[in-house]
Amino acid sequence: MSRSVTMTGELVRALVATRYEDIPEAARQIARQVCLDGVAVTIAGLREPLGLGRVALTYTQQLGGTPESTVIGGGFKTSAYNAAYVNGTLCHALDFDNTWWPLNHPTSPTLPAILALAERDGLSGTEVITAIVLAFEVQGRMRVASARVEAGTKFHKPGVSGMMGATTGAGKLLGLDERAFCRAFGIAGSRAGSMSANTGTMTKASHSGHAARMGIESASLAALGWTAHEDIFES
Numbered sequence: 001m002s003r004s005v006t007m008t009g010e011l012v013r014a015l016v017a018t019r020y021e022d023i024p025e026a027a028r029q030i031a032r033q034v035c036l037d038g039v040a041v042t043i044a045g046l047r048e049p050l051g052l053g054r055v056a057l058t059y060t061q062q063l064g065g066t067p068e069s070t071v072i073g074g075g076f077k078t079s080a081y082n083a084a085y086v087n088g089t090l091c092h093a094l095d096f097d098n099t100w101w102p103l104n105h106p107t108s109p110t111l112p113a114i115l116a117l118a119e120r121d122g123l124s125g126t127e128v129i130t131a132i133v134l135a136f137e138v139q140g141r142m143r144v145a146s147a148r149v150e151a152g153t154k155f156h157k158p159g160v161s162g163m164m165g166a167t168t169g170a171g172k173l174l175g176l177d178e179r180a181f182c183r184a185f186g187i188a189g190s191r192a193g194s195m196s197a198n199t200g201t202m203t204k205a206s207h208s209g210h211a212a213r214m215g216i217e218s219a220s221l222a223a224l225g226w227t228a229h230e231d232i233f234e235s
Helices: 007-017 025-045 052-063 080-091 111-121 125-145 161-173 178-189 202-223
Strands: 069-071 076-078
Touching (some): 025 125, 069 080, 069 111, 111 161, 161 178, 161 202, 178 202
Antiparallel strands (some): 069 076
8 A cells, every 4th residue: 555545654745845935814813722722731730839930940050951942931942852842841830722513622732842942943933823723733633533532531531642643843843754754653653642640740741741752853854864663643
């Protein structure tokens, strides 16, 4: 079977082909609001009452890393990977990041990855908006397809659909071709997870941070030629 007629192949063909000009203005405007709202709730997450913000910032500083992407509200920069992780965790810390039905938190796993790469690589606002829209589109389709799965059971959605959303945004910003994009999703499939049993703990917020960081990793490895199943959605 030709790669172009697989489920994942059809998806990445659309992702690679989509340009900013193809996106309706209404969707662009929502993406702008998503960006502003995501940054705002990330800042709010710094003051999570149990100290998640303090621990997250301390942990990120201990990791070190090349200062290339901003830790929002932290007063320092770190690697894009680390910035995506801590910003994603802070974005979901208070559970105020936007949601929709079927239940999903689409911003906290994706926006931090997109902003970290955009800052590192000096990308434009139109590229950021395009990546946000596509990341949301992939998550939305996944959640509609899995709507019969009872919300809150077994897996927390940002660690699964959010992982694929982050990979979408990162892959688009890194300019992956169709085959590399397929591999990126395959890599992400082996990094998806996040048990709902951790709801109510600091670990729940880290599901979004983990997805953001692993989305960048999946796309980056695929760009380097790392192999993975190339039709992960059919699987």
